Amino acid sequence: MGGGAGLRKTRYKTQVLPAGAPGALDLAVELLLSGEPVVFPTDTVYGLGADALIPAAVERLYAVKQRPLQIAVPLLLADACSLSEVCVDVPPLAWKLAGRFWPGALSLVLRRAPAVPDVVTAGGWTVAVRVPDHGLVRELCRRLDAPLAVTSANRHRRPDPVTAAAALHDLNGRVPLLLDGGTCPGGVPSTVLDMTASPPTVRRTGPITEEQIAAALGPGSWISSP
Secondary structure (H helix, E strand, O other): OOOOOOOOOOOOOOEEEEOOOOOHHHHHHHHHHOOOOEEEOOOOOOEEEEEOOOHHHHHHHHHHHOOOOOOOOOEEOOOHHHHHHHEEOOOHHHHHHHHHHOOOOEEEEEEEOOOOOHHHHOOOOEEEEEOOOOHHHHHHHHHHOOOEEEEEOOOOOOOOOOOHHHHHHHHOOOOOEEEEOOOOOOOOOOEEEEOOOOOOEEEEOOOOOHHHHHHHHOOOOOOEOO
16 A cells, blocks of 8 residues: 555645744644644754654655555654663663664664554564654654654655755645754765664664674674675
8 A cells, every 4th residue: 555545635835944943843843743744854864753652643644755654664762761662672782882873873673662553663563763863853752752753854765855945845735844954964864773683784874884883882793784
């Protein structure tokens, strides 16, 4: 089933606000709590986010992006302590990497906790999580008291946007709010490391290199590429 199902026929007048404008963050939180998706900058690329604990909101995110429902959505967290709320059986090496690279552009694939809705993981038993190196996103998570389900703010298979203008080009009229935080500093999606594989396996290359991960894990530890 394609991710375009369920998109409302009425289009939004997408409001674009500077991320630091008075009331902008409050409006974003209000919309997210009501189940609406919002676009905002992250440390890597612009993200399309929804409250991860509201299944209907995540379904809406899939529809807006036209993302196939078979492709899971990663989670962004306020801090490393939140990891235990969305994942179970977290191995010591994962905590070690979180301590070294979070906040930052390393996503860890771990076993999902029961609190994570099926729609986030496409019915699977794992979920990708990270703490972004962007204060606005972490503040959104804190105010929601929930993780954010976030994917790049573009239609499926379109280029990842690093500016608000690029995100608006793809999603204008499909979301109620876009927070403009300027050009994203990272420019490329996060590195994805599958900690449920043995040995841990890099599923997507990104800003954090295999060499950096191996060095952080220390002697005797190793990772592989797919």
